[in-house]
Amino acid sequence: MGAGREKILIVDDEENARIGLTKLLAQEGYEVDSVADGCEALEYLRGKRVNLVISDIRMPNMNGLVFLQELSRRHPSIYVIMITAYGEVESYLEAMNLGAFEYLHKPIKLDVLKSVMNKIFERSTHLC
Template structure:
């Protein structure tokens, strides 16, 4: 469980996946916000403190990589996990080059995703405590 409420933004055009991830992460003690596209996600990011973003790679309009690039212009420290149903090495390399922390293939195992989310958020807590 998260010791203090951390905020996760889930970005995916698949409503069922967004809702499922939202429930899963809320059950872990996180506050979860959702967006169905990259433009809406950027609007949320500009006005709300976000600790972690989980975004689909392929969405209508802005892709997950394009969202990642735009997020880095607004907040270079927020963690980003790219979710994809297409495990392409080129997109993996591009995502990591732009600062994605993880690249997770769909379908994913729930326990593995929870582990990755907790690992990234715990690492971010340690770094922020060292800074502060």
């Protein structure tokens, strides 16, 4: 599936998680970049186009929900998967209301992530 056409941005302040997920998805054939927080991500997206953002919820500077709100406002066509190590019902509901496609818990199971990504990329290829 990762034909290199799909561009993914990982947003996570946890360096090991960010690097690990970036490497895993690159091995699957996706073009992947990563940044440490929402502010960096918004700056990155000024000059680059991505199909999917995978963002942590709990981050310094700009938490993931504030980032998601800004991202949805500035780049409504980008799909977003929110990830968290904390199972908070409130943040799940808020993330979904703000336009997240999916909300996954850490540690991320690669097969589950790939399944969600396949749904996203199938959906985006059926658009005009």
